[in-house]
Amino acid sequence: MATDEAVQEKNLGNEAYKKKDFSTAHIHYDKAIELDPTNIAFYTNKAAALFEESRFDECIELCKKAVDIGRDNRADYQMIAKAMARAGNAYLKKEELKEALLWFQKSLSEHRDQELVKKAKTLEAQIKEAEKLAYxxxxxxxxxxxxxxxxxxxxxxxxxxxxxxxxxxxxxxxxxxxxxxxxxxxxxxxxxxxxxxxxxxxxxxxxxxxxxxxxxxxxxxxxxxxxxxxxxxxxxxxxxxxxxxxxxxxxxxxxxxATPEQVRERALKDPEVQEILRDPGMRMILEQMSQDPGAVREHLANPEIAKKILKLKQAGIIQMH
Missing domain, CATH: 1.25.40.10 (Tetratricopeptide repeat domain)
Structure with a gap:
């Protein structure tokens, strides 16, 4: 049980933390820990200050110590989860993604915080994508x-x-x-x-x-x-x-x-065939071909027209010998 004096020191540390006066915050958190070294909250609060100062290695080590202190003193599982999540966030800042995910997963095994669930899933996908790209x-x-x-x-x-x-x-x-x-x-x-x-x-x-x-x-x-x-x-x-x-x-x-009629019916539903048959120029060519079979050779010399004529032949729309 934290002493009243230790709690007061922690509260003073929190006030300094809110003002981003981290050096003062550390003085009060250290005093709180000295007065009651069994309270996990004092360690996690100090770790939060270290995190804000970008002292990520120190933050991680203190979070791990907080977990051990919490286990030894049967701290609330949510407090242990909080320390683990903070370690994960510090690893994330260091761009050590796999370690970050490991600590997020450890935290979730203690307490299933929905926001952390989303964060872990996003990170997992990010790691997989990075591995895929690296490969x-x-x-x-x-x-x-x-x-x-x-x-x-x-x-x-x-x-x-x-x-x-x-x-x-x-x-x-x-x-x-x-x-x-x-x-x-x-x-x-x-x-x-x-x-x-x-x-x-x-x-x-x-x-x-x-x-x-x-x-x-x-x-x-x-x-x-x-x-x-x-x-x-x-x-x-x-x-x-x-x-x-x-x-x-x-x-x-x-x-x-399929019968020739069925083949033709299916062909007429083909958007490409429909587009060819809607083309006024192609309609004139087809009419000319029907009246003068010899005109086919002339039109086949044009690659674009030849492609359209062949498409109609394959679709069973026209007959060519």
């Missing part, structure tokens, strides 16, 4: 990709997968890596994961044609023929002359149960 290394990712490719060529797909996994951790924004891993999953007959990697690849690079071709291949294997057709059509919208995409498109159409 990024595009050069090492390329090395791992090359190793993966070597094992892939040998047919050792599980080992190739390990290297592709590591490459992605090192460079998670590289679309090619997801495409390579998708090929690996496909060989291992894990089509759902392969498809997920194709989507990840496409999200990162919407112009990377291999992502759409591999997506089409996965969907064919999963007997999702209509979706496979869409994937190959997207690939051909990037490169209308891509042989692999053309072959995949033919395969998906030949396996599809």
């Amino acid at each position: 990024l290394n595009p050069e090492m990712a390329e090395e791992e990709k090359q190793k993966g490719n070597e094992y892939f060529k040998k047919g050792d797909y599980p080992t190739a997968m390990k290297h592709y996994n590591e490459a992605i951790k090192r460079h998670p924004d590289n679309a090619v890596l997801y495409s390579n891993r998708a090929a690996c999953y496909t060989k291992l007959m894990d089509f759902q994961r392969a498809l997920e990697d194709c989507e990840s690849c496409i999200r990162r690079d919407k112009k990377f044609i291999k992502g759409y071709i591999r997506k089409g291949s996965c969907l064919l294997a999963m007997k999702e023929f209509t979706k496979a057709q869409e994937a190959y059509e997207q690939a051909l919208s990037i490169d209308p002359a891509n042989a692999e995409a053309m072959q995949g498109l033919r395969q998906s159409i030949s396996n599809s149960d």
